[in-house]
Amino acid sequence: MFDEDDFIRRCLRPLAAVPGSAGLTDDAAVIDFPAGESIVVTTDMIVSGVHFPRDEKPALVAARALRVNVSDLVAKGADPLGYLLQISVPAGTGDGFGDDFAAGLSADHTRYGLKLYGGDTAVVPEVAPLGVAVTMFGSTRGERAPRRSGACPGDVVFVSGDIGDAALGLMVARGDPFPDIGAGHLDYLEAAYRLPRPPFGLQGAIRKHARAAMDISDGLVGDLARLCQTSGVSARIRAEKVPLSAAAKAACDSDPRLMKLVLTGGDDYQSMVIVPVDQSISFARDCMTSGFPVKAIGTCGDGPPEVVAIGMDGQPMSFARTRYTHRG
Amino acid sequence: MFDEDDFIRRCLRPLAAVPGSAGLTDDAAVIDFPAGESIVVTTDMIVSGVHFPRDEKPALVAARALRVNVSDLVAKGADPLGYLLQISVPAGTGDGFGDDFAAGLSADHTRYGLKLYGGDTAVVPEVAPLGVAVTMFGSTRGERAPRRSGACPGDVVFVSGDIGDAALGLMVARGDPFPDIGAGHLDYLEAAYRLPRPPFGLQGAIRKHARAAMDISDGLVGDLARLCQTSGVSARIRAEKVPLSAAAKAACDSDPRLMKLVLTGGDDYQSMVIVPVDQSISFARDCMTSGFPVKAIGTCGDGPPEVVAIGMDGQPMSFARTRYTHRG
DSSP states (O other): OOOHHHIIIIIIGGGGOSGGGGGGTSSSEEEOOOTTOOEEEEEEEEEBTTTBOTTOOHHHHHHHHHHHHHHHHHHTTOEEEEEEEEEEEETTOOTTHHHHHHHHHHHHHHHHTOOEEEEEEEEEOTTSOOEEEEEEEEEOTTSOOOBTTOOOTTOEEEEESOSSHHHHHHHHHHTOOOOOOOHHHHHHHHHHHHSOOOOTTOHHHHHHHOSEEEEEOSOHHHHHHHHHHHHTOEEEEEGGGSOOOHHHHHHHHHOTTHHHHHHHOSOOOEEEEEEOGGGHHHHHHHHHHTTOOEEEEEEEESSSSOEEEEOTTSSBOOOSOSSOOOOO | OOOHHHIIIIIIGGGGOSGGGGGGTSSSEEEOOOTTOOEEEEEEEEEBTTTBOTTOOHHHHHHHHHHHHHHHHHHTTOEEEEEEEEEEEETTOOTTHHHHHHHHHHHHHHHHTOOEEEEEEEEEOTTSOOEEEEEEEEEOTTSOOOBTTOOOTTOEEEEESOSSHHHHHHHHHHTOOOOOOOHHHHHHHHHHHHSOOOOTTOHHHHHHHOSEEEEEOSOHHHHHHHHHHHHTOEEEEEGGGSOOOHHHHHHHHHOTTHHHHHHHOSOOOEEEEEEOGGGHHHHHHHHHHHTOOEEEEEEEESSSSOEEEEOTTSSBOOOSOSSOOOOO
16 A cells, blocks of 8 residues: 655655755755756646546656646746655555656656655545646746747747647547547557657757747647737637647548647647747757757737637638636 | 636736736746745645645635745745645635635735745546645745754754644544633634644744754654654653643643643644754744744753653653644
């Protein structure tokens, strides 16, 4: 059976071998942030049955908890530094949970250069969901973090990675009716849903070129609409420009209605970056160099703060809802 | 019915009018911490049915979430600066929740000089408990934060405030059998349980004099034992020296067995401070000046890292368990 003290001592303490954490033997962490730098802080929590399946592997839960926060930092042009972990474990959780969960954390420490500063653990009633909240710190290395509010008319809208894989993958994971695109493609989509892959490495190009940026977590169109509202600009994007994986393309070719889900579904954890038009070529080149290609999908305008998406047929698309909300 | 967007926009945004928070319209907060200072970070979460009663008033839940973290910072000699808020609200929570909760936060902003930097909100399934996690930042103004590990043989063990009120108050709140000490005393104890009062104001004296310190949240004897283990010292305390409120004294006079609960019960949220003997008078005087008297209850020694508590009868006390664990 899961034991809180054992989890902290045996599983988490080895991950926290940094000066400020005092090896998790203290109530508070003392962090010497790099002198003179603004610190970017993001906090995201994930809850079983809401943000991930109830029977998800502990290592994948740990990775997701870290990566949704890494995604926020990268989109703000910040290099991840470390994090605090809060975890609510339902009473009666099995023995192996702690080791699996810590293994998931540890792998991403290496991948993203993370440190565990400290945290808090609680055992909650058996009926309560597993919940993991991460507060992650990053640095823009003395440069300014792009906000949601900086976009100007004429700026170019870029997105990283492929869009829609996770939303389609959730359909696959749920066993919803889905086009028969072959086991390889289906597995690819489901894996994209279960393990976010934020574009870690883009942060340098983002802080160098971005006028505004945010991560795409609640659907491309809805998140762009929120950025437009905060910046006071309109945006016009073309569905045909939105980068799709081979699997998502196969699904949308088979059922073109899925394109709406691609544009509005959640959990992409890619970056949306607004760049002045005269920097768009150098931004795209810097991103390519970092190993994460980005794609221009549209432009900002001086219209009302709304998003117009032009569909494959050249007509404006309409959406029943543009924003994905996780619901229990 | 509780609405997440409305809660953020209408209730939380007015509390977050600081530069880095961008009025909660962004995914991440940018915090310019005071230059050249180590930042103390603490994170504590509280869960309905585990750390507070299921039917607790939202304003008291908010205050508790902040104060358990203020308690950690004060014990580390740190002035609270601001915090990130994570809150999981069960679907179907009533309309008034958001306003009441925000009112509780707001009152403590004034009391403790706090700012809301940002956070995350999730609506969780109806069966899930309300959960509130706070990550709070503080500054020791360039001085060193006392750790759990600094105590030396010969040092004096001080505690702030009164001990045991909350543990006795939990009995009262639960309707457990309790001595008849009068309605005024019973109300006092229950209020102490429901609203922690950390010794905000002591942090200056603590960073000036403390060799080691921690807050008392899981029981005086158990927390002191953890400090002894981390510092590699023994400690000997006298029950008769432990500061009691009039209500706790009345309860223990009526049923002396309650003294064990006073020494091992949780939720005190007072500071335990280890001070070199030659600074103990000036420490006590500085605390008195700050309006929070402290009391010397024992000393550290060079024995095995254990706590010996001498009872009212002059004999060592034995405890079935020395440490309070919140359980759902």
